[in-house]
Amino acid sequence: MKFDVIVIGAGAAGLLCASTSASRGRKTLLLDHAKRPGKKILISGGGRCNFTNYYIEPEKYLCQNPHFCKSALNQYTQWDFIALVEQYNIKYHEKTLGQLFCDDSAKEIVAMLVAECDKHSVTSLYQTDILSVKQFENGGYTVATNKQEYQCESLVIASGGLSMPKLGATPFAYKVAEQFNLTVLPTRAGLVPFTLPPELKTPLAEVSGVSLAVEVSTPSKLFAEDMLITHRGLSGPSILQISSYWQPGEAVTINLYPEGDFGQFLEKALNDQPNITLKNLLATKFAKRFSETFIDLNKFANSPIKQLAHKERARLTDLIHSWKLRPDGTEGYRTAEVTLGGLDTNHLSSKTMEVKSQPGLFFIGEAVDVTGWLGGYNFQWAWSSGVVAGCNV
Numbered sequence: 001m002k003f004d005v006i007v008i009g010a011g012a013a014g015l016l017c018a019s020t021s022a023s024r025g026r027k028t029l030l031l032d033h034a035k036r037p038g039k040k041i042l043i044s045g046g047g048r049c050n051f052t053n054y055y056i057e058p059e060k061y062l063c064q065n066p067h068f069c070k071s072a073l074n075q076y077t078q079w080d081f082i083a084l085v086e087q088y089n090i091k092y093h094e095k096t097l098g099q100l101f102c103d104d105s106a107k108e109i110v111a112m113l114v115a116e117c118d119k120h121s122v123t124s125l126y127q128t129d130i131l132s133v134k135q136f137e138n139g140g141y142t143v144a145t146n147k148q149e150y151q152c153e154s155l156v157i158a159s160g161g162l163s164m165p166k167l168g169a170t171p172f173a174y175k176v177a178e179q180f181n182l183t184v185l186p187t188r189a190g191l192v193p194f195t196l197p198p199e200l201k202t203p204l205a206e207v208s209g210v211s212l213a214v215e216v217s218t219p220s221k222l223f224a225e226d227m228l229i230t231h232r233g234l235s236g237p238s239i240l241q242i243s244s245y246w247q248p249g250e251a252v253t254i255n256l257y258p259e260g261d262f263g264q265f266l267e268k269a270l271n272d273q274p275n276i277t278l279k280n281l282l283a284t285k286f287a288k289r290f291s292e293t294f295i296d297l298n299k300f301a302n303s304p305i306k307q308l309a310h311k312e313r314a315r316l317t318d319l320i321h322s323w324k325l326r327p328d329g330t331e332g333y334r335t336a337e338v339t340l341g342g343l344d345t346n347h348l349s350s351k352t353m354e355v356k357s358q359p360g361l362f363f364i365g366e367a368v369d370v371t372g373w374l375g376g377y378n379f380q381w382a383w384s385s386g387v388v389a390g391c392n393v
Contacts, residue, residue, distance in 0.1 A: 003029040003123070005393045006143055006152040008130060008172070010037035012382035013365030014158030015113035020390025021156075022120035029150055030117065030124045031143070037126070038110035039167045040160070044337075044379070049106030051085065052078040052383070053376035054098035060373045061381065062244055064185060068345040069370050069381065072353065076387040078380055088112045097225075099375045133176055139360060154360045154393035158386065161339025161366040162187060169333070173343065173367035180358050183344040185369050189336035190244040191378075193235035194252075194327035201328075203297055205231050207289045214238055215255035221245040224258055229290070232331065240374050243330055244340060254323045257285065262320040266305070266313060274306035278316075281305055338378050342369045352392035353385055362389040 007018045010032035022028040030037075041049055056078045058070045082100070085092060090112065091103035102108050117124060129146040133155065136142065141155040159172045174184045196204065208231045215224045216238040228236035242252060257265070269281055279302045282291035295302055298319055300312065308316070333339070343363050347355050353368075355361040364385040372378040 001148060001150050003027050003150060003152045005029070005154045005156065006031065006141070006150055007156040007158055008032075008143070009158035009160060009365070010034070010124065010126070011158060011160055011365065012038065012041055012113075012379055013160075013386040014156070015110075015117060015386070016383050017156055017158055017364055017386035017390040017393075018122045018124075019113065019116035019120050020387045021154075021393050022117065022122045024391070026154075026393060028120075028122045029152070030122050031128045031130065031145065031150075032124075032126050033129050033170075034168050035127055037114060037124070040164065041110050041113075041379075042106050043167070044106060045101050047106055048101040048104075049109045050095070050099050050101050050376045050379065051092070051109055052081050052100050052380045054078065054094065054100065056377065056380050060377050062190075062340060062371045063345060063369050065345045068348075068350050069384075071350040072384040072388045073380070075351075075391075076384040078376075080387075081380065081383045084112070084116075085109075088115070097375055130172065133179065135180075135358070135361075141360065152360075154362065156362040156364060156389050156393060157367055158364050159367060161342055162333045163189060163336040163339045163366070165333055169339075173363065177343050177347075177363070177367075180355065180361065182347045182355065182357075185341040185344050187339050187341035189330050189333050190340040190371050191240045191337035191374050192243045192330040192332065192335060193230060194233045194239055194243060194246075195329050195331060196233040196325065197328045200297070200325060201233060203293050204229050204233075207287070207293050210287045210290045211236060212256060212286060212290065213258065215258040216242045217253045217255075218242055218245050218247070218250055227254065233327065234325075237374055240337065244338075244371060244373075246327070248329065249326075251324045251326045254325065255321050256323060257320050263313075263317040266317060270305055275304045278302050278305055278308065337374070338371050339366055340371050342367050345369050351388070353389040354392060360393075362393060364389045 004026040005021045005028045007014045007030045018030040061069045090108045131144040134142050140153050143150045157173045210229045212227050214227045223238045223241040225237035227238045353362045365382045
């Protein structure tokens with residue numbers, strides 16, 4: 001069966017690519033091995049889908065070629081996607097830092113994308129396994145599935161990365177890339193919680209559920225957002241953000257008191273309430289359970305603060321502002337929101353998402369070595385790269 005365009009992967013990038021392609025009059029087939037489209041969209045943002053961000057900037061993306069994402073993000077912006085959302089009367093709100101969420105449900109975003117595909121007569125086939133992809137000698141591609149064979153002029157790989165395998169993530173995109181001699185950069189889990197070694201994990205597990213406003217940094221990056229202590233280690237927005245920049249074996253530095261100078265706060269307390277215990281002093285700034293654990297972990301005596309030697313005061317201040325922890329690792333692809341690495345962007349035209357050496361072959365979305373920050377950036381990359389490919393297939 002012949003089509004002008006075949007899109008493999010009915011996630012965020014694939015759905016918008018297919019509808020864009022079909023809107024140009026291109027006979028388009030959308031294939032996916034799942035039972036229904038947009039599975040990752042449905043669970044994102046706690047079921048409300050953080051679909052984009054007001055402050056999309058190329059600097060908020062990780063890629064070996066930092067300039068690569070600029071063209072697609074300029075061609076189809078956050079304002080373009082917001083206009084589509086408004087066209088479908090989907091109510092949304094800004095949460096923090098420009099992050100936009102549906103008021104009601106992520107199902108509305110999936111329904112909108114499916115409606116766009118239906119409107120332009122995209123042929124959508126689910127529960128379809130791809131057996132092989134081959135190129136014709138005279139150009140064009142054939143895709144063999146467990147149902148039948150399909151032929152096309154343009155083939156778009158939108159099958160995502162390795163994050164959240166329970167939702168059906170596979171290395172399919174990388175296998176296709178390697179089949180056509182394209183470089184796949186090393187992949188790892190991004191936007192993912194840290195695990196901690198037993199000597200930290202065990203005491204901190206006692207205070208799991210505690211959230212703290214912190215600054216977390218590696219030698220290359222700093223994020224100021226909330227950190228959540230969990231049974232397994234550390235999570236929360238600041239940790240997920242820094243995990244994309246963290247290298248295995250590296251320590252992370254946590255500033256527990258980013259709003260001011262803890263040394264000055266301690267001096268004032270020594271003048272105003274010298275008999276307050278260290279635990280009770282810290283409990284005025286942090287959760288009581290965390291204060292107790294922090295004191296025990298760092299071997300401070302819980303005595304009145306006037307009894308703290310000058311050296312201990314300096315050590316406490318230093319620890320509060322730069323508490324160094326060395327994660328054991330991360331929770332991996334199981335809970336990661338994205339995959340770092342992927343298809344080397346040097347193989348792609350940044351203006352069209354087409355493979356330079358393979359006319360008619362396109363890669364979009366998470367399969368490509370472009371990874372955004374937490375907060376709607378990865379969805380915007382999916383929309384932008386999807387539309388750009390859809391305009392050029």
